[in-house]
Amino acid sequence: MDAVQEEYDVVIVGGGHNGLVAATYLAKTGKSVLLLERQDHIGGATVSAQAFPGVDARLSRYSYLISLLPRQIIADLDLDLELIRRRYSSYTPLPGTTQGLLVDNNDDGITAASFAAIGAGADVDGFSQLYERTGKLARRLWPTMMKPLLRRSEARDLVGDDQLWDDFMERPIGEVIERSVQNDLVRGVVLTDGLISTYARAHEPDLSQNRCFFYHVTGGGTGDWDVPVGGMGALTDALARAADAAAVQMFTGAEVTHVSPDGQVRYELDGKSRSLQAGRVLSNAAPAVLERLLGNGQGTQPSPPSRPEPEGAQAKVNLLLSRLPKLKDPGVAPEAAFGGTFHINELYSQLETAYEQAGTGQIPDPLPAEIYCHSLADPSILSPELRGTGAHTLTVFTLHTPHRLLTEENNERMRSELQAATLASLNTVLAEPIEDCLLRDSDGGLCVETKTTLDLEHTLNMPGGNIFHGPLSWPFVEDDAPLDTAAQRWGVATGHDRILLCGAGSQRGGGVSGLGGYSAAMAVLEDDAAG
Ligand SMILES: Cc1cc2nc3c(=O)[nH]c(=O)nc-3n(C[C@H](O)[C@H](O)[C@H](O)COP(=O)(O)OP(=O)(O)OC[C@H]3O[C@@H](n4cnc5c(N)ncnc54)[C@H](O)[C@@H]3O)c2cc1C
Known part of the structure; x- marks a missing residue:
């Protein structure tokens, strides 16, 4: 482990993919950069993990698809990252029937026939025009x-x-x-x-x-959503290699506990409290976390523009299957249905009802959810043995399960209720129970893991489990917004000159995009160039 210096040009709070992007761009210009990550590994929400003991499958544990990462960032940082385009956009079963809508990016004829089969033939043109x-x-x-x-x-x-x-x-x-x-189903597909x-x-x-x-x-x-070959961990691995090559110093297990506007950073590492001085501090942690780090009883005013309390609205369920389940719809192959985004109980009217049910404190029934099978596009995340058996991964993302349903006291119960509701919702469109297809791990447990918004808050320090670190902002500012500083012009300002956002909570940063990190790096470089 390299020795920690007492001063750095830039200290980055958090080692998510955005922190790595910012660190690498800046270190490549010769700046001394230190990145401090509280978890025992880097990557934040862009990681792969062997989620089930004894089962050799590396699942994208949180985020799973890439659309917003500009090719320029991949090229600038020389990232070894392969993305696969999916043939199928989506499949949506029509509840209570044995039919569904398949949107095939490669074949307009198949898509039009599918619209007609669910009684939505009149929407083909409206859908494609939209x-x-x-x-x-x-x-x-x-x-x-x-x-x-x-x-x-x-x-x-x-x-x-x-x-x-x-x-x-x-x-x-x-x-x-x-x-x-x-059509109710077609409207739902768009709204999701x-x-x-x-x-x-x-x-x-x-x-x-x-x-x-x-x-x-x-x-x-x-607007295409592509599959990262090797899973999301492949992005983090590629970024870590680039950061290392650019001489970024990175520490894991290093939790930042205080940041002061003059650039002093306090953090805990190996059970010891340490402190250092930074020319600039870039926060890959969410704006609400930065507010706490800046405040921390020191009388400092919270600096980022005041925002509503962050609230996520999803649970994430990862499954490992012995085989893809049979569908109620005999007209579509499971490989096609699970090859794009598979919408379950996401009619426009069902989404409205689910919103209302969640508003009264209930888990929506049926629970709207979307599913995707990574291993169909990219079998490399499974060991050759698993691949040979026909095993597959499924990733489920629920809608309208807002963080307000969760408390520290009910989290465990809610996790199992959300999991049960997700599997029940999935079963409404299958010809066999999904439970019959679940693999077991080496301890005999079923290969299914569920993460609530509160789990994300605990593990990733994402306030309210909001996967974008807070409410999303437009990719532009209002006509009267101040654009006097480089940080304001790049959407990374905090109100303190030395402290910038560099993560999903910056103006255009939500999702796996690297844009938070890129924007912060550009703001620092623009400032320095201006002297
Ligand atoms: C379940 C889930 C599914 C998603 N699916 C997709 C998807 O398919 N596609 C997509 O584009 N986006 C998706 N997202 C959103 C996307 O993953 C995030 O918006 C993005 O990864 C955020 O990246 P980041 O680097 O800004 O922050 P993060 O990934 O949140 O990383 C921030 C890092 O900062 C660390 N940190 C926080 N506080 C401190 C501290 N005090 N000291 C030190 N370190 C600290 C955290 O531990 C974390 O590692 C998903 C997110 C989740 C959770």
Whole structure:
């Protein structure tokens, strides 16, 4: 282990993928960079893990698909990362029937026939036009993501289509969905992109569902969600190699306990409290965590712009199966259905009911959930022996299970109730119980693990289990927002010159994008260039 110096140009609080991105860009310019991570490993929410004892499968434990990571970051940092494009966009069973909607990116004919089979033939054109429109939004705005922030009116001019802008950026997304498509299932498929970790309804006046939708349909200028070969851990491994090559000093098991506006950082390592001085402190920890680190009884005003309390709205369930389960729908192969995003009980009307049920303190019944099978696209996460047996992984992400349902006292009970509700929801669309397909680990336990929002708060220090570190922001600022400093122009300001955000909680940082880290690095370099 390298000795810790007393002073660094940059100290990074947290070793998530964004912290690694910021560290590497800055160290490559010759700055001394120290990264402190509280867990015993780096990666934050972008890690692979052998989740089940004795079973050689490396699951993407938290995040699993990549859309928002710009190819420029991969190239700049020379990351050895392979992404696979999925053929199928989604499959959604029609509840109570043996049919479902398959959206095949490679075959418009198959998709149109599937629309017709569920009685939604009239929505084929509306559905594809809606995504042509979001495609235009993506092509105009995605190229701005690695530049200083635009103002709202500049972004609107750049899009150059007032109706498009109003439909997606100014009016609740429920309006454009209801105008574009009529079928309950088709509307639900569209809306789900606005509800990832976002407890909102289609017509929510605060437009949180629109912001979530925006980031889900614009990544890479196409909105495609790709599979990282080797799982999410492959991204962290590649970033760690790049950080190491750039001489970033990294410590795990190092929890930062206090940050002062003058750049002093206190942290615990090996049971000892230590302190050092940084020219700049970049927080990969969530804004709400940084507020606590800055406050900490020292009388310092919380600095990031005041935001609502972060609240996630999902549980994550990882499963390992002996084989893919049989579907109720005989018309679609499980390999196609599980090859894209498999929506369960996500009709537009079911999403509304689920929102209401969660609002009265219940786990929604049936529980809306989306499933994806990583090992279909990328079998490399399974050992050759497991692969040979036909085993597969499934990752389930629930909607409308907001953090307000969880407390320290009920977390254990809720974890098992959420797991049971997830499996029950899945079973409504299967021709056999999913339990019959679950593998057992070497201790005889079923290969299923569930993470609640509170589990994420405990493990990853994500306040409220919010996977974006807080409510998502637009990729532009208001016309009257101050843009005087480099940190403001890059969306990483905290109110203290030396302290910057560098994680998902920065203006454009949510998701696996590296954009929080990139923006913070650019702000530091721009400041230094200005002297
Ligand atoms: C279950 C789940 C599924 C998701 N699925 C996807 C997906 O498929 N695609 C996608 O794009 N996004 C997904 N996301 C969101 C995405 O993973 C996150 O937004 C992103 O990874 C955040 O990266 P980050 O580097 O900013 O922060 P994090 O990954 O949260 O890392 C922050 C790091 O800071 C450390 N830290 C915090 N406080 C301190 C402290 N005081 N001292 C030292 N270290 C500290 C933490 O331990 C952590 O390692 C998902 C997230 C979750 C949880």
